[in-house]
Amino acid sequence: MSGFSASDVGVEVWLASGYCVAVVGFAYVIDALARRAASVSEGGVSGGFVYRKDHDAWQCPQDQWLWPQSFDPQNRVMRYRGTPSICNACPVKDRCTTSSSGREIQRAVDSWPASEAARFHRGIACTVVLLGLAWPLGTALTAPGPGSLLVLGVAVAVASLLSVPLWSHLRRSTVFIPEGVAHRSLDDVVAEREPARRRSSYGSDRRQPGTEATE
Numbered sequence: 001m002s003g004f005s006a007s008d009v010g011v012e013v014w015l016a017s018g019y020c021v022a023v024v025g026f027a028y029v030i031d032a033l034a035r036r037a038a039s040v041s042e043g044g045v046s047g048g049f050v051y052r053k054d055h056d057a058w059q060c061p062q063d064q065w066l067w068p069q070s071f072d073p074q075n076r077v078m079r080y081r082g083t084p085s086i087c088n089a090c091p092v093k094d095r096c097t098t099s100s101s102g103r104e105i106q107r108a109v110d111s112w113p114a115s116e117a118a119r120f121h122r123g124i125a126c127t128v129v130l131l132g133l134a135w136p137l138g139t140a141l142t143a144p145g146p147g148s149l150l151v152l153g154v155a156v157a158v159a160s161l162l163s164v165p166l167w168s169h170l171r172r173s174t175v176f177i178p179e180g181v182a183h184r185s186l187d188d189v190v191a192e193r194e195p196a197r198r199r200s201s202y203g204s205d206r207r208q209p210g211t212e213a214t215e
Helices: 011-046 084-089 116-140 146-170 186-197
Strands: 050-052 057-059 065-072 077-082 104-108
Touching: 011 116, 011 146, 065 104, 077 084, 116 146
Parallel strands: none
Antiparallel strands: 050 057, 057 065, 065 077, 077 104
C-alpha cells in the first residue's frame, strides 16, 4: 500500500465509490420529504388542537380537553374524545365536528420513524441504500488493484455508517396505556359508532363542571 496513488485507481472505481455515498444522501432526501409530508398531514388533522404530552391529552382552541378513550393495537393509534355535553354546546361545533358524541382525534403512538407510514418510507430509503452499495461491491468482485479495493472499501464503510440511522425504523416505541383505556380496533370503533349516535346521555355528561381539565 506504500505505493498507492490516486492515479492508480480507475475512473469506474471513483464513480462507483462516489455513487454509493451520494445514494445515501438521496435516501435521506426521501426520508426528509416523507417526514415533512407526515408533519403537514398531522397538522391538518389536528385542526388547531394542541397535544399536551404531560397530560396525554389534546387541548382544543376553546380551551377544552380531549382525553384517551381507546387504543388500537393493530394500527398503534390512541383515540381521544371530548366531553359530549361540552362539544355539543360549543359555539364553534359546526366548524369542528358533526358528531354528537364529542370531537375525536387520533394520535399515532409511535413517533417518527417508527410509525407505520414512516416505516414504509424508511423501507424505500433503505432499499435505495442497498442498491447504492451494489455497484461498488460488484466492482470489488472484478479483482481491481489494492488501491482500488481500498477506495471501494472506504466508500462502502462510509455509506454504511451514514445509513445506520435509516434502519431505526425497525424499532418500536413502548406504549403507555392509561388505566381504563380499552383496546379497540378500527372495526370495533366503526361497529360501536352507530349505536352511540342513538344514545340520549353520556357518562361524561354527568361529570361535575371543572373536572375535565384536572383529570
